[in-house]
Amino acid sequence: MDEPLLLAIAILGGTGKEGKGLAYRWAKAGYRVLIGSRSSEKAVKAASEIMQLLEGSSSVVGTTNPEAARGAEIVVVTVPYSAHRETLESVKDALQGKLLVDVTAPLVPPKVSKVQMPAAGSAAQEAKEILGEGVEVVAAFQNVSHELLLGDEEVECDVLVTGTSKKARAEVLTLVEAAGLTGWDAGPIENSVVVEGLTSVLININKQYGSTYAGIKITGAQSK
Numbered sequence: 001m002d003e004p005l006l007l008a009i010a011i012l013g014g015t016g017k018e019g020k021g022l023a024y025r026w027a028k029a030g031y032r033v034l035i036g037s038r039s040s041e042k043a044v045k046a047a048s049e050i051m052q053l054l055e056g057s058s059s060v061v062g063t064t065n066p067e068a069a070r071g072a073e074i075v076v077v078t079v080p081y082s083a084h085r086e087t088l089e090s091v092k093d094a095l096q097g098k099l100l101v102d103v104t105a106p107l108v109p110p111k112v113s114k115v116q117m118p119a120a121g122s123a124a125q126e127a128k129e130i131l132g133e134g135v136e137v138v139a140a141f142q143n144v145s146h147e148l149l150l151g152d153e154e155v156e157c158d159v160l161v162t163g164t165s166k167k168a169r170a171e172v173l174t175l176v177e178a179a180g181l182t183g184w185d186a187g188p189i190e191n192s193v194v195v196e197g198l199t200s201v202l203i204n205i206n207k208q209y210g211s212t213y214a215g216i217k218i219t220g221a222q223s224k
């Protein structure tokens with residue numbers, strides 16, 4: 001008998017660069033993935049592209065952002081910061097009682113290599129303000145380039161996981177591991193300021209050194 005599929009993960013904006021890469025890795029690990037979009041046609045197309053890469057052996061479906069959020073236990077948001085608030089407000093009700101994984105780096109074009117944090121402190125803290133007490137918010141993956149995700153190669157970049165509770169962070173560390181990366185519990189959601197800000201530092205390094213996917217690695221500790 002086939003192994004049962006794991007939990008369902010919705011990826012809001014999963015039609016984009018970062019979301020598609022995460023969808024590929026989680027679907028490959030056995031999770032049911034719901035790709036969310038403003039357009040269900042666009043989501044269906046993205047889901048079918050991922051299924052083709054996986055040769056049909058997994059479960060990836062495309063739908064609207066609210067439908068995806070309703071259908072999953074864990075909801076991941078991978079939209080540009082300019083669309084962050086609007087996207088979260090559109091799924092606020094569906095998210096109550098669930099876990100949100102916020103991948104957003106609050107970049108403000110055109111100066112994306114300069115740290116410009118929002119008034120709430122970070123995008124993840126802003127998500128918590130928008131969604132309220134009923135939603136656990138965990139920030140993760142901000143420092144991993146999409147170029148590393150849509151494939152099977154080992155990813156050298158580590159993932160710092162911050163969030164509203166240790167239990168929620170532990171749940172997301174399981175997802176990091178399922179995606180084939182090394183994750184670290186980096187503490188409370190307030191610490192997401194540093195992690196989200198690091199993305200601009202890495203973009204700056206990419207610009208200055210001709211790279212496209214500079215990342216980070218924790219040394220001197222042993223990941224569990």
Ligand SMILES: NC(=O)c1ccc[n+]([C@@H]2O[C@H](COP(=O)([O-])OP(=O)(O)OC[C@H]3O[C@@H](n4cnc5c(N)ncnc54)[C@H](OP(=O)(O)O)[C@@H]3O)[C@@H](O)[C@H]2O)c1
Binds near residue numbers: 105
């Ligand atoms: N790209 C990376 O390497 C990388 C690395 C780490 C973190 N991140 C973070 O991940 C997030 C997504 O990055 P990305 O590069 O994947 O972005 P993207 O490809 O430009 O956009 C992702 C998706 O967001 C939705 N979207 C775009 N503009 C929107 C708008 N105005 N209103 C509502 N939805 C909109 C689109 O989905 P629909 O049109 O289907 O609705 C789009 O496919 C960002 O916050 C970024 O900081 C990215």
